[in-house]
Amino acid sequence: MAEPELEPVEEPPSPPPSDYYSSPEFDKDRHVTFLQMMYQLLPWQYQNQEINRLTLAYFVISGLDLLSSIDRVDKDAVASWVLSFQAHPKSEDEPNDGQFYGFHGSRTSQFPGECRGVMSHNGSHLASTYCALSILKIVGYNVSSIDSEMMLTSMRNLQQPDGSILSLLQNHLFAIVLLISRDGLFLMIFTNSVHFSTTGGATYCAVASLRLMGFIGDDLLSNSATSSIVNVPLLLNWILQRQAMNGGFQGRPNKDSDTCYAFWVGATLRILGGLKFIDEKELHGFLLTCQSEVMMPLLLP
Amino acid sequence: MESDEDEVMQRVPLSERPEWSDVTPVPQDDGPNPVVPIDYKPDFVETMDYFRAIYVADERSSRALNLTAEAISFNPGNYTVWHFRRLVLEALDIDLQVELDFIDNIAKNNSKNYQIWHHRRWVAEKLGTDAADKELEFTKKILSADAKHYHAWSHRQWVLLALGGWEDELDYCRELLEEDIFNNSAWNQRYFVITRSPLLGGLEAMRESEVSYTVEAILAHPENESPWRYLRGLYKGDTQSWVNDHQVSLLCLRVLNTKSNFVFALSTLLDLLCHGLQPSQEAKDVVAALEMSGTDEPDSDLAKSVCFILEHVDPIRANYWRWRKSKLPNAT
Numbered sequence: 103m104a105e106p107e108l109e110p111v112e113e114p115p116s117p118p119p120s121d122y123y124s125s126p127e128f129d130k131d132r133h134v135t136f137l138q139m140m141y142q143l144l145p146w147q148y149q150n151q152e153i154n155r156l157t158l159a160y161f162v163i164s165g166l167d168l169l170s171s172i173d174r175v176d177k178d179a180v181a182s183w184v185l186s187f188q189a190h191p192k193s194e195d196e197p198n199d200g201q202f203y204g205f206h207g208s209r210t211s212q213f214p215g216e217c218r219g220v221m222s223h224n225g226s227h228l229a230s231t232y233c234a235l236s237i238l239k240i241v242g243y244n245v246s247s248i249d250s251e252m253m254l255t256s257m258r259n260l261q262q263p264d265g266s267i268l269s270l271l272q273n274h275l276f277a278i279v280l281l282i283s284r285d286g287l288f289l290m291i292f293t294n295s296v297h298f299s300t301t302g303g304a305t306y307c308a309v310a311s312l313r314l315m316g317f318i319g320d321d322l323l324s325n326s327a328t329s330s331i332v333n334v335p336l337l338l339n340w341i342l343q344r345q346a347m348n349g350g351f352q353g354r355p356n357k358d359s360d361t362c363y364a365f366w367v368g369a370t371l372r373i374l375g376g377l378k379f380i381d382e383k384e385l386h387g388f389l390l391t392c393q394s395e396v397m398m399p400l401l402l403p
Numbered sequence: 404m405e406s407d408e409d410e411v412m413q414r415v416p417l418s419e420r421p422e423w424s425d426v427t428p429v430p431q432d433d434g435p436n437p438v439v440p441i442d443y444k445p446d447f448v449e450t451m452d453y454f455r456a457i458y459v460a461d462e463r464s465s466r467a468l469n470l471t472a473e474a475i476s477f478n479p480g481n482y483t484v485w486h487f488r489r490l491v492l493e494a495l496d497i498d499l500q501v502e503l504d505f506i507d508n509i510a511k512n513n514s515k516n517y518q519i520w521h522h523r524r525w526v527a528e529k530l531g532t533d534a535a536d537k538e539l540e541f542t543k544k545i546l547s548a549d550a551k552h553y554h555a556w557s558h559r560q561w562v563l564l565a566l567g568g569w570e571d572e573l574d575y576c577r578e579l580l581e582e583d584i585f586n587n588s589a590w591n592q593r594y595f596v597i598t599r600s601p602l603l604g605g606l607e608a609m610r611e612s613e614v615s616y617t618v619e620a621i622l623a624h625p626e627n628e629s630p631w632r633y634l635r636g637l638y639k640g641d642t643q644s645w646v647n648d649h650q651v652s653l654l655c656l657r658v659l660n661t662k663s664n665f666v667f668a669l670s671t672l673l674d675l676l677c678h679g680l681q682p683s684q685e686a687k688d689v690v691a692a693l694e695m696s697g698t699d700e701p702d703s704d705l706a707k708s709v710c711f712i713l714e715h716v717d718p719i720r721a722n723y724w725r726w727r728k729s730k731l732p733n734a735t
Contacts, residue, residue: 144441152441152451153481159439179436186434209431210451211483225483300591301553323726336635339670342723343628349719355587355628357551379723 127390134171137162141175155208156187160233167240177241184234184243187212189226191252203256204231228260302344302353302366305337309370323375338376341367348391349384361392414446417453422466428452429459447477458487463494472505479513485522499526503537514545520554524561535566543575550579551588560595569600584620590629594636610637618654626664631671646678652686659689666717669693669709673727676706706731 141162144151151158163180166172187206191199204226206212211225231253238245309332312318317331323338344351344367350359351367364385371377417423430452433440454474457467471488474481492502506523513519523541527534542559545552563569573596579589597609614637620630634654638645645651652675658668672690676682682705690708710728714721 141439144439146442146444146447148441149443149447150478150480152443152478153483155439155441162439175438176436180438183434183436183438209433210478210481338723339674340632342720345719347719354551355632356585357587376723379720379726381719381721384719 127393129393130169134166134169134174137165137169137171138174141166152210153208154230156184156205156230156233156237157207159184160237163237163240172240175241177243180241181238181243184237187226187230187234188248200259201256202226202228202259203252204228205234206230207233228257300340300354302341302351302363302370305341306366306370309337309373313373318373321375334374338374338379341370341374342376342379345380345385348388349381349386350388350392351385359388361389364389416446417449423453426453426456429455431455450474450477454484454487458483463491465495467491468495468497475509479509479516480518482518485518489522489525499530502526503530503534503541507541510545514549514552515554517554520558524558527562527566532566535562535568538562538566539568546579550583550586553588556588556592560592563595564599569596569602572596572600573603580620584624585627585629587629590633594633606637606639607641613637614648614650618650621654622657624664625658625661625668626666628667631667635671642678646675646680651675652680652683656686656689659693662693665693666713669713669716673706673709673713676709677731704731 140158144158148158159180163172163175166174184205187208189201189203189206189212191201191203206225207227207230211227235245235248238248309318312331318334322334343355344353344363346352346359348359350361351363352359353363353366368377368380368385371380417428428449431448450470450473454470457464457470468488468491471484471491474484475488478484492499503523503526506519506526510519510523523538527538539559539562542555542562545555546559549555563572573593576589576593576596579586580593583589597603597613598606603609614634617630617634617637621627621634624630634651635645638648652672655668655672655675659665659672672680672686687705690705690712693712694708707728710724710731713724714728717724
């Protein structure tokens with residue numbers, strides 16, 4: 103299957119003037135220092151996030167990258183560490199054994215090959231695979247040296263008869279169900295698991311997936327473009343309504359704004375070509391109110 | 404660990420417990436240059452080291468079951484531990500009603516954790532339709548503390564679909580909406596019930612009574628987004644009925660006449676016009692009365708006027724309303 107051409111759906115906004123972020127408000131250096139500290143050591147309170155280790159690494163590394171500070175990390179060390187999470191089949195036959203061969207999210211789901219007897223499947227996980235590949239790209243690792251053929255082939259094992267996709271073969275919890283209706287759906291039934299309720303996060307996952315699969319294209323907002331899959335005007339209206347009076351984005355109607363929705367909602371709008379409709383200044387203002395005043399105490403000697 | 408304040412006794416390290424003396428803990432191999440290493444506390448490390456040992460040995464015993472509980476208390480998100488616990492529960496043929504109590508306990512401090520809800524669902528599924536009442540009670544309890552709890556709603560919907568118990572659900576929605584008419588989750592659940600309940604007649608059969616209910620809710624608080632979305636949803640798959648139903652356009656006019664909290668009424672009117680609604684003279688008059696004085700000549704195109712007003716009364720979306728205006732057909 104030919105890879106779909108991915109054109110940017112709209113021109114990115116021109117960058118703000120160089121002094122925009124060096125105003126007293128956005129303290130870039132403090133954010134970089136914070137991320138560097140996390141890169142070196144996470145406080146014990148993160149113990150219960152151990153299972154998401156790779157995701158935490160992704161946040162730190164992509165954060166540093168966004169702040170043009172990726173040189174603060176040892177890129178080779180990062181690449182080696184990430185590659186150590188890759189699940190490998192033991193033999194030539196195994197890619198066809200019904201398992202998914204991606205990346206583990208942490209050492210706590212990763213056991214030496216011989217000991218895997220308990221589980222019929224290795225514990226590699228779709229979400230951590232995404233994080234792993236993203237990290238590798240960011241640090242400049244040559245991802246073409248990864249056996250993507252095996253990973254993609256085995257990824258098919260995650261798809262269920264109803265079309266949904268498991269992220270982990272051990273359980274059905276993370277199934278992201280894309281319910282696609284010919285007449286478009288009221289409330290945009292983009293859900294996690296069985297729950298029918300719209301949220302910003304699930305909406306992003308669905309819209310991004312549809313875009314990647316080529317079900318929705320560029321230029322969605324022009325008069326002539328219609329989608330048989332998604333009711334774009336309704337979706338656009340709903341998602342834009344997520345910008346609250348305080349400038350931030352909420353995940354659902356009548357709920358509080360949260361910084362994370364700046365990504366989920368913002369990214370959805372970017373894909374749809376509707377980012378130009380938000381009030382950028384108000385959003386910026388809101389995000390800065392979420393900037394912590396307190397610097398974490400240094401944990402390092 | 405965070406639940407320390409609940410512990411009456413000091414935890415005895417596993418290495419000092421005689422019943423574990425035969426087990427050699429298996430340490431975590433973090434590799435030479437770990438990224439984002441975590442500053443684990445010793446009791447966390449020890450518990451996970453012993454868990455690794457029983458996991459690798461595939462020991463499905465009572466002590467293994469207890470150890471998974473300890474590991475879960477440190478790390479309720481660890482799906483490997485939960486998965487192994489399920490294997491042990493099956494192997495030991497444990498009474499799953501008791502397991503529900505275990506989950507109740509963990510959920511007190513960790514209710515926003517996917518693993519717990521997944522485990523609960525696994526147990527409930529095994530118990531079958533007898534579990535329906537208990538599950539509805541359990542989710543109701545959580546919702547009484549947090550009426551928009553995403554996982555609780557998700558589980559509740561799964562219970563209804565898989566195990567039944569629809570009889571009182573519409574009533575429950577009504578109760579929640581009486582407590583808080585702005586509760587989007589309750590509106591969402593209401594939609595779920597009227598469209599999915601095997602005891603009701605389906606969306607079209609329910610439409611008339613639901614429209615009345617929703618109109619009342621909107622008139623009480625026209626600034627409430629949820630019932631406006633709900634109203635649109637009542638006509639899902641049948642936009643023409645939505646456009647043609649006088650109740651919808653009349654509702655918009657009623658709200659516009661109050662001259663307050665009319666943003667959603669205006670945007671709904673705009674959508675109706677875009678879908679072919681032929682506006683009445685009353686509609687034109689009401690909108691004209693809202694337009695700012697001293698600004699541009701009122702547009703003879705009602706939809707353009709509506710967009711213009713929206714740009715001013717909903718300024719955070721001004722760019723969007725301007726774009727909507729630009730996309731209107733030129734002819735009136």
